Amino acid sequence: MTDDLLRLTVLGSATPYPSADNPCSGYLVSHGGTRVWMDAGSGTLGPLQQHVALGELDAVWISHLHADHAAELLTAYYGLLYADIRLKAPIPLFGPPGTADRLAGFLTNGPVRSPVESAFAVEELYDGHRVRVGSLTLSSRAVDHGMPAFAVRVEGGGRSLVYSGDTAPCPGLTGLAEGCDVLLCEAESTRPPADGEAVHHTPEEAGDTARAARAGRLIVTHVGRGLDPRDAVARAATRFDGPVEHASPGAVFRV
Numbered sequence: 468m469t470d471d472l473l474r475l476t477v478l479g480s481a482t483p484y485p486s487a488d489n490p491c492s493g494y495l496v497s498h499g500g501t502r503v504w505m506d507a508g509s510g511t512l513g514p515l516q517q518h519v520a521l522g523e524l525d526a527v528w529i530s531h532l533h534a535d536h537a538a539e540l541l542t543a544y545y546g547l548l549y550a551d552i553r554l555k556a557p558i559p560l561f562g563p564p565g566t567a568d569r570l571a572g573f574l575t576n577g578p579v580r581s582p583v584e585s586a587f588a589v590e591e592l593y594d595g596h597r598v599r600v601g602s603l604t605l606s607s608r609a610v611d612h613g614m615p616a617f618a619v620r621v622e623g624g625g626r627s628l629v630y631s632g633d634t635a636p637c638p639g640l641t642g643l644a645e646g647c648d649v650l651l652c653e654a655e656s657t658r659p660p661a662d663g664e665a666v667h668h669t670p671e672e673a674g675d676t677a678r679a680a681r682a683g684r685l686i687v688t689h690v691g692r693g694l695d696p697r698d699a700v701a702r703a704a705t706r707f708d709g710p711v712e713h714a715s716p717g718a719v720f721r722v
Contacts, residue, residue, distance in 0.1 A: 473498045473626040473722040475651065476518055478511040480688045480714040482655055483535045485510040489716045491535035492689055494630070494651070498623035501525050501601030505619070505630060507539040512546070514716070522552040526600045527587070528607075529562035530632025531616035532569055537562070540587075541573055547586040560587035561598065561605065563615040592617050594639070608643040610634035613666045618643050626722045629682070633689065635665035636672045644680035649722050651714065652676055653689035654699045667691075670699040674706025682707075688714035 474497045479490025491508025495518050502519045504511075504527045515521070521543060529537050540560075547554055560566065567589040574581035583589070590598070594609035596617075603623040610618045612633045618640045621628045629644040631652040644650050655667035668676065670687060677685040685707050690699045696713040704711045712720075 471499055471624055473621070473623045473628060475628055475649070475686075475720040475722060477688070477714045477716055477718045477720075478514040479508055479716050480690070481508075481510075481535075481716075482689050482691060483533075490514060491538070493536075493539065494714075495519065496603065496621050496628065499602035501603050501623070503528055503600055503603060503605070503621070505621075506530055506536045506632070507543065508535045509538045512539040512542050520552075521546050522554055522558075524558055526559040526561065526605075528605060528619055529560070529566065530618070530630070531563055531612055531614060532566065533614075533633065536633065537566075540570060544570065544574060544581075544583065544586045548582070554586070557584060557586055557588040559600065560589045561592055561596070561607070562589065563617065564591045564593075565615075566591065606643065608639040610639050611637040611664075611666065613664055620644070620647065628722050629680075631668070631676075633667060636668060636676055641676055641679050644676065644682055646681050648683045649686060649720065650677045650680060650682035650684070651686045651688055654687040654694070654703060655689050655691040657691060657693045670694070670702035671706050674703035674711070677703075677707040677709065677711075682709065684709055685711045686714050686720060687711065 476495040478493035481489040490510030493511025494505040596607040652673040654670040
C-alpha cells in the first residue's frame with residue numbers, strides 16, 4: 468500500500484561533522500512509493516537503510532559538495548557496485564556542476580577512471596532546474612553559499628516542502644519557498660559575520676526567510692555547534708509566527 472502523505476525523515480542534521488547521536492545533513496523525502504535521498508552527509512547512509520534499501524531509491528539530490536552534505540555518496544558508490552546490490556540501472560543523482568568528476572577524483576585509484584556513472588546517472592543542477600521523480604516534482608534554485616549551491620522545492624500530493632541547503636538569506640531561496648507548507652532551513656550561524664560574505668543563516672534569519680516566504684511551518688536544521696537547538700528554535704520563533712521545530716535525527720514530519 469502506497470502512502471499519499473508527503474513525508475520528511477531526518478537522517479541527520481549535524482555540522483560540520485557527525486556527533487555521537489546525530490549524522491550530518493541528510494533527509495529522506497517520500498510520497499506515494501517514491502523515495503528521494505536529499506543530501507548525503509557523513510553518517511546518513513546507515514539510518515537511510517532503516518527506511519529504504521540503498522538500491523531502491525528513486526533518486527538522490529545534493530545541495531552542494533561540502534563533505535557534511537555529500538560524503539556518503541562515496542560509500543554508496545561501493546555499496547551499489549561492489550556488494551550485495553544488483554542495480555537494474557544507475558540511480559539518478561542531481562547535484563551541482565562537477566559532481567561526477569569530484570566523486571571520480573576520490574574514487575579512482577589507478578590509471579582508469581572509476582565508473583561513477585555505473586552507480587549514478589548524474590544530472591547537473593542549474594538555477595531553475597526542474598525534474599519529475601515518480602510522484603514528486605523537484606525544482607531547484609541557486610543560493611548564496613560562496614560556491615555552487617542549491618535549494619530545492621519538493622511537491623507531491625498537493626503539498627510542498629522547501630529545503631534551503633546551505634545558504635545565506637537570498638532572494639533565490641525566498642522566492643522558491645513562496646507559500647510552501649514547510650520550510651526546512653539551515654540555522655548554522657550564531658551571529659552574522661562581522662567581516663566578509665555571509666554563507667549561512669542565523670536562527671533569526673531563518674525566521675525572517677520563513678516569514679517573507681509566507682511558509683506554513685519552519686523546521687530549523689544544520690544548527691551550528693555553538694548553538695543549542697532549543698535556543699535556535701526559540702530565536703527563530705521571535706521572527707516567525709508559525710510553528711517552529713528542530714530537525715532532530717530520526718524525526719518524521721508529515722507535510
